[in-house]
Amino acid sequence: xxxxxxxxxxxxxxxxxxxxxxxxxxxxxxxxxxxxxxxxxxxxxxxxxxxxxxxxxxxxxxxxxxxxxxxxxxxxxxxxxxxxxxxxxxxxxxxxxxxxxxxxxxxxxxxxxxxxxxxxxxxxxxxxxxxxxxxxxxxxxxxxxxxxxxxxxxxxxxxxxxxxxxxxxxxxxxxxxxxxxxxxxxxxxxxxxxxxxxxxxxxxxxxxxxxxxxxxxxxxxxxxxxxxxxxxxxxxxxxxxxxxxxxxxxxxxxxxxxxxxxxxxxxxxxxxxxxxxxxxxxxxxxxxxxxxxxxxxxxxxxxxxxxxxxxxxxxxxxxxxxxxxxxxxxxxxxxxxxxxxxxxxxxxxxxxxxxxxxxxxxxxxxxxxxxxxxxxxxxxxxxxxxxxxxxxxxxxxxxxxxxxxxxxxxxxxxxxxxxxxxxxxxxxxxx
Numbered sequence: 001x002x003x004x005x006x007x008x009x010x011x012x013x014x015x016x017x018x019x020x021x022x023x024x025x026x027x028x029x030x031x032x033x034x035x036x037x038x039x040x041x042x043x044x045x046x047x048x049x050x051x052x053x054x055x056x057x058x059x060x061x062x063x064x065x066x067x068x069x070x071x072x073x074x075x076x077x078x079x080x081x082x083x084x085x086x087x088x089x090x091x092x093x094x095x096x097x098x099x100x101x102x103x104x105x106x107x108x109x110x111x112x113x114x115x116x117x118x119x120x121x122x123x124x125x126x127x128x129x130x131x132x133x134x135x136x137x138x139x140x141x142x143x144x145x146x147x148x149x150x151x152x153x154x155x156x157x158x159x160x161x162x163x164x165x166x167x168x169x170x171x172x173x174x175x176x177x178x179x180x181x182x183x184x185x186x187x188x189x190x191x192x193x194x195x196x197x198x199x200x201x202x203x204x205x206x207x208x209x210x211x212x213x214x215x216x217x218x219x220x221x222x223x224x225x226x227x228x229x230x231x232x233x234x235x236x237x238x239x240x241x242x243x244x245x246x247x248x249x250x251x252x253x254x255x256x257x258x259x260x261x262x263x264x265x266x267x268x269x270x271x272x273x274x275x276x277x278x279x280x281x282x283x284x285x286x287x288x289x290x291x292x293x294x295x296x297x298x299x300x301x302x303x304x305x306x307x308x309x310x311x312x313x314x315x316x317x318x319x320x321x322x323x324x325x326x327x328x329x330x331x332x333x334x335x336x337x338x339x340x341x342x343x344x345x346x347x348x349x350x351x352x353x354x355x356x357x358x359x360x361x362x363x364x365x366x367x368x369x370x371x372x373x374x375x376x377x378x379x380x381x382x383x384x385x386x387x388x389x390x391x392x393x394x395x396x397x398x399x400x401x402x403x404x405x406x407x408x409x410x411x412x413x414x415x416x417x418x419x420x421x422x423x424x425x426x427x428x429x430x431x
Contacts, residue, residue, distance in 0.1 A: 003211040003218065003241025004258070008060045008248050015063050019070040027066050028058055036061040050216075052194050056249050059215035065145075073102030076116045083112045135162030136419070139427040142168045142396045144388035151391035160414050164421030168396040170388035171424045176350035177381040180359025184367075189389070191378035192342055194220075199376030201229040202338035206362065207273065207348020208382050211241020211261070217344075217382065218245045222259040230334050233262040235348055236270050264334060269322030271352045276321040276328050277361040281309045283332035284368055294370030305364055335369065340376035350381075398423055 016024045029047035036059070050057040078098065084107070087095070104122030105114040130138075140158040142151050155166045170178075178188035185191070197203065197220050210217040221231045222245060233242050243265065246258035253259050268276055284290055285306060295302050314325050321328070335341060343366055349358045363372075363379060371377040383389075395404055398421030409416055422430060 003239075003245040004215070004247055004253075006246075006254075011060050012063050012248075015067050019067060023070055024063070024066065027070060028062070036065045050194060052198070057216055058249075061213075061215055068096060069100070071097070071099045074099040076103065079105065079114045079116055084114065085112070087114075130161065135417070136165065137430075138163055139165045139422075139431065140167070140396075141424070141427075142166075142391050144169050144383075144391055146387065146391055148387070148390045148394045151387075151396045152394040155395045155397075156408065156412075156414075159408075159416045162417050164398055164400075164417055164419060165427055166396055166398060166421055167424045167427065168388060168391045170383070170392060171397075173347060174350055174381055174383060174388075175423075176352075176355030177345075177359050180356040181363060181379065181381075183356070184360050184363035185372060185379075190380045191372055192380050196376045196378060197342055197380070198223065200224060200340045200342040201227075201376075202334060202341040203229070203231050204335075204341065204343045204345075205231065205233045205235070205242070205262075206343065206345040207235055207350075207358075208344060208346035209235070209237065209239050209242070209348075210344075210346075210382060211239050211245055213346070214382055215241075218242075218261060219247050219250070221261050222247060222250075222253065225260060225263060230263040230338070231261060232264045232266075232331060232334055234266045234268060234273070234276070234331070236267050237348075238265070238267060264330065266323055266327055266331065269320070271354070272321035272323070273349060273358050274320070274354065274361050275312075275317045276323050276331070277358075277365055278309050278312045279314070279317040279321065279323075279325070279328035280332040280335060281305075281365055281368055282312070282314075282317075283329055284336060284365075285309060287332075287336060289336040290368050291370035295367070298370075298373065299367055335365075338369075338371075341366070341369070341371045342376075342378055342380055343371075344380045344382050346382040 027047075031047070048056045048058045090098075103116045104119060106117045106122070106125075107114050138158070138161070140154060140163070142154055146154070151168070158164075158166050182188040201224070203221060203224050205221070208214075210221070218241065221242075224231055235242075242261050244258045245253075245261050247253040266276075317328065318325055343362050345359070345362060349355065349362070352358060359381075366372050366377075366379055372379065395408075400408075400416075405416060408414065
């Protein structure tokens with residue numbers, strides 16, 4: 001089994017016929033953020049071109065997302081003839097392919113069908129409901145697919161309404177990365193750029209499925225393999241696209257039926273990452289392969305970390321990680337031989353109660369060999385939608401930066417609430 005290939009090309013051709021080739025081409029070439037992953041394409045340079053200037057940079061997921069937006073609206077007659085019970089039998093894909101939802105729908109108690117209503121009536125109903133509700137019993141949530149302008153208006157409306165229960169999707173996905181990185185290295189975001197990944201000789205992909213969720217990142221992994229580097233995948237899931245992937249934008253990859261992606265693939269227990277990371281650190285220390293000069297010059301807390309690692313037994317490491325000592329030794333040896341290593345991770349690391357600790361452990365492993373703060377090495381959480389940073393920067397967060405808070409009040413003449421907002425999980429618990 002492999003990812004990409006002729007199936008991706010066929011899907012693209014079918015989509016262009018469905019939407020109209022020119023409409024799809026114009027949309028993909030627009031100056032806009034990618035709707036599907038934060039590796040990014042387009043932006044102010046124009047579509048299908050990454051920040052390094054490479055063209056074409058587009059994937060099936062991008063086209064899939066564009067298709068949803070380019071569909072014709074669902075006609076009102078559909079809701080008149082199709083009851084809610086019938087709609088409930090549709091698969092998610094079939095429901096999405098009905099078309100765009102272009103008009104407000106209402107369902108009163110006991111109704112068997114949705115009823116299209118005017119925007120005026122819908123807004124009037126929403127406003128009435130807001131008036132009846134205590135502001136702190138509401139929760140405003142923005143996707144990273146939103147524009148900065150729309151996100152700014154959303155959080156401004158929420159705060160002038162009276163609540164700071166304002167979150168964006170990155171809080172649920174990568175807040176553990178932000179917290180874990182900030183506590184480890186003082187910044188909550190990646191320490192690498194795309195050019196650094198292109199210069200790495202070893203790339204770790206931990207708890208992530210880029211062949212499904214960040215397909216264009218797989219191209220960087222394949223290029224790493226082609227220049228003789230290693231791609232170490234550590235994930236309980238065996239994803240076919242991380243074993244072999246035929247990259248549609250690379251003729252050579254298509255001709256030979258795909259490229260090998262992972263040079264090493266390990267499947268630990270779910271949430272067994274702390275254990276195997278400690279195991280790798282244990283071997284690095286035993287072999288004296290740490291960068292002691294970097295550690296002495298640029299880090300603190302090294303001794304407590306060593307004590308923690310040394311106190312963890314191999315019996316506990318194997319039991320908790322689900323990996324054999326021999327497998328962890330293989331990972332360690334690859335890392336020890338690496339000159340420039342980049343660590344990448346996603347939800348398989350962050351979506352645990354100990355997600356912050358998982359991220360801190362990855363950061364510590366990178367610090368152990370001085371793989372932070374220089375070219376071609378570092379830390380890269382694989383983010384979701386391209387604009388999660390944008391919506392956060394314009395204020396879709398429970399706590400505003402003081403400068404933003406002060407400017408909104410002074411420039412717009414409004415009074416903002418000061419009661420702390422709840423985070424995403426607390427809002428769901430409260431609901």
